[in-house]
Amino acid sequence: MTALVIAMDGPSGSGKSSASRGVARALGLRYLDTGAMYRAITWWMLHHGVDLTSPAEIAARAAEPELTLGVTPDESSVTVDGADVTAAIRTAAVTAAVSAVSAVPEVRARLVAEQRALIGSGDIVVEGRDIGTVVAPQAPVKVYLTASPEARARRRTAELTGTTVEAQRAAMARRDTLDSTRKADPLVMAADAIELDTTELNLEEVIAEVLRLVKERT
Numbered sequence: 001m002t003a004l005v006i007a008m009d010g011p012s013g014s015g016k017s018s019a020s021r022g023v024a025r026a027l028g029l030r031y032l033d034t035g036a037m038y039r040a041i042t043w044w045m046l047h048h049g050v051d052l053t054s055p056a057e058i059a060a061r062a063a064e065p066e067l068t069l070g071v072t073p074d075e076s077s078v079t080v081d082g083a084d085v086t087a088a089i090r091t092a093a094v095t096a097a098v099s100a101v102s103a104v105p106e107v108r109a110r111l112v113a114e115q116r117a118l119i120g121s122g123d124i125v126v127e128g129r130d131i132g133t134v135v136a137p138q139a140p141v142k143v144y145l146t147a148s149p150e151a152r153a154r155r156r157t158a159e160l161t162g163t164t165v166e167a168q169r170a171a172m173a174r175r176d177t178l179d180s181t182r183k184a185d186p187l188v189m190a191a192d193a194i195e196l197d198t199t200e201l202n203l204e205e206v207i208a209e210v211l212r213l214v215k216e217r218t
């Protein structure tokens with residue numbers, strides 16, 4: 001068997017992270033969270049007072065932050081210039097700002113190259129928005145996870161404190177629109193991806209379905 005790459009794409013709240021980790025654990029594969037890389041660059045830009053309304057300024061600074069990532073399901077820590085930002089990249093401020101940063105082609109070019117280097121020869125589950133279309137179009141298994149807006153907002157609300165389903169639904173709709181309408185590598189399902197609607201499925205069922213697809217396609 002050739003080295004395995006499993007591409008897990010989809011919008012936020014579709015269940016990508018938990019399912020990707022679960023699949024990686026079940027198969028003894030590495031795990032790469034590409035969203036964490038966009039979040040880490042965004043954290044650095046906020047920390048350094050970069051004007052996020054200026055794509056030119058974001059582009060000019062895109063190469064500066066140095067990232068390191070843990071790439072196993074149990075060790076997915078992130079550092080920027082040596083500082084551990086694993087928790088800091090999950091704050092509401094970073095979540096609200098990340099789509100402006102991830103839309104800038106210079107940011108994407110840098111991170112896509114780093115993601116390909118981390119994928120290396122494979123044996124990895126990679127989650128993101130453009131893995132099956134841009135980062136690893138040769139991946140033998142591509143899953144595109146979806147769920148109803150209600151289910152996605154409910155899941156995200158359960159993970160956070162001090163928010164409501166309504167507020168989450170509005171924030172996610174805004175991020176989806178930005179991510180899927182940007183010019184550079186928008187969120188779109190790969191032609192050869194399998195769409196998996198997780199609205200009515202629990203985590204174990206999603207993992208089992210992906211494992212079934214892996215068996216079928218490899």
Ligand code: C5P
Pocket residue numbers: 012034035036038039098099102127128129130131175179
């Ligand atoms: O998956 P997560 O919600 O952590 O991703 C954060 C943001 O990073 C997304 O809203 C999107 O703007 C960006 N992203 C991306 N391409 C990826 C992964 C994430 O543009 N492959």
